[in-house]
Amino acid sequence: MRRIGAGLASLAVFLALWKLATVVGRYPDYILPAPEVVGERAWRAVDSGVLWEHTAVTLLEVVLGFAAGATTAIVTGIALGKSVLIERVLSPYIVAAQAIPILALAPLLDIWFGGGLLARVVICALIVFFPIAIATMVGIRSVDPLLAEMLRSLGASGPQQTRLLEIPSALPVLFGGLRVGVTLAVIGAVVAEWAGASAGLGVLINIANQGLFDTPLMFVALATLAIIGLAFYGLVVIVERRFVSP
C-alpha cells in the first residue's frame, strides 16, 4: 500500500512539474502540450480506437522480439560462458554488431526480411540480444568453483552441471539482463516500425509528428510506450522474485 502511495505521489509531482513548465514557459501545444491537453487527446485516441490499433501491433512486436532475442541470447550466453574458445570466436562479432547503430541497419534488414512482421521481430530481437547474452555469460562464470568441484566429484555430467548449478547461479545476473532487454525491446519495436511498417506506436508517432502536426497525439503515443515498458519491466521483476531469492 505504501509502495502504491509513493508511486502515485511521484506521478503527481511529475505531472505538477510538467504543468508548471508549460505555464512558466508559456509553450503552445505544438511545442509542449500541458498534461490535461495530452489526457484529453488520449481519451479521443482511445475512443476512436486509433490508440489500440497501433498499440496492439507494437505489443505483438515487443513480445515476439523479446522472446526471440532473449531465447537466442540465453543460449548464446551459456555457450560463451562455458567455452573460452566460443567466446574468443564470437565476442568480436557480437560486440561489433552492438556498436553498429541499429537505426542505420534497420532499413536494410527491413528489405532483407521482406518488410513484414518477421523483419520487425528480427530488428527487435537484435536490440534485445546483447545485454541478455552478456549478462548470461557473466552469470554462468560467476558460479562458485567449490560447488562446481563438488558436483563434478559427485559424477554430474556437463549438462547436469549446467542445469543444476550454472543456470541457477546465473539467474540474478541473467534477470538483470532481462530487465534491460525488455525495455530495449520496446525501443526495438519502434525502431523497426520506423524502418518500415503500416501500424504501431512508432508509426503513430510519425503520423502525429510529420503528418498531422498533432504534438499532443505524439505525447500520447510516447506515454503509451512508457507504460508498455514499465509493464513489461514489472512483469520481469515479478518473475524474478519467483525464481531468485532476495
Add this chain to the structure above:
Amino acid sequence: MSTSRVLIAFIALMLVACQPGSADHTQPVGDLREVTLALGYRPDVQFAPFYVAQREGFYADAGIDVTIEHHQAPDVQRLVADGEAEFGVADATDVMIARTAGIPIRYVSTLYQSFPVALIGAAADVPAEPSGLADMTIGTPGRFGSSWHALLALLEAGGLTEDDVTIREYPQFNQVDGLSNGDVELVTGFRNNEPLRLEARGIEVDLLTVDEVAPLPGPGMIVGDELLGSDPDLVRAFVEATAAAQAAVIADPDLGFAAAEEAVSTIAEDPEVARAVLEATVELWEGDGFADGAIDLTTWESGYATLERLGFIDGSVPLEEMIAPDVINRS
C-alpha cells in the same frame, strides 16, 4: 544541504530552463538584419537560390544577413511559428495541415511552380491515367507529407482509395531500393531526385504527376504570424531577394551550381548527378512560367479542396489565413 534546499534548487533550475527563448531573433549586425532560414532535408544543390542569394549579395543588398540551418521537415514549421527561425521552406500541403492544427505560420511565396512529387516506376509499369493504379503495389515513405498527399490525390482522381492498392512504407525514404528490388511496382518520389537515381541503376522510368489531374501547390517560403504582423518589410525584402536569386539561377544554372558546389562539399563526390538534379529542379521551379514567387490562388484553392475532401483538413481555418499573397503581389 537539506532535502528541502535541494528541492528548491531543482525547481529553480527547472524554472530557469523553462524560460522561453527570445521571441525576436532578428538582430542588426552592422547594417544588416541577422535572420535564420530553416530548411528541411540536408544541404543540397536544390537549395541553390539561397546559396546564390548569400554568395552574390542578394540578401546583403536587401539588408539581411542569413544563417541557414537544416532541420527535419515538421520541425521547420514549429521553429518558424515559435520565432526560433524567421523563415522556412515547407510543403504547401503541410502548411495547410499545420495551420489547421493551430501552428501560426503562413505561406508567403512559391518556390516550386510545379508540384515536385510524382508516382515513379519502370516505364512499362506506370499507367497513363490514375485509374490504372488499381491493384498496384506502391512504396512511399509513410502516411504523411507531400508524397502521401500526392498519392491520395492521384488515387482520388482515378476514382480509387488506398484500399484499392497495396501500400508499402519506407520511412527512411529508401523506397527506390524497394522498386529496384521488385518489392513494389511504383514509388512516390521527387521528380528532381528519385527518377535520376533509378536511371542511374539502369531503370528506364516514367512518371505520373498530379499537376494535370489534381493540382496541388508546391513548396514555398513560410513565416510566423508574429513576424509577418510586426515586420512585413523584412518578410518582403527576404522573399524578393530569394525570388531574384532564384530567377538568376533559372537564367544561369551554372551560377547556381557554382554557389551550391561551394556551400555543399558532397557535390564534389558526384557533380554530374548534382548538375542533373539542379536542371530537373529548375524545371519544377519554372513550371508553366516563373512568377517571381507569386502565389497561384487557383492552385491553392484546388489543393485546399482536395485536402479537405481527403480529410487532412476540416475547413475550420480558411485558405486566406494560410497564405499571404500580398507580400509578393504588393511589391
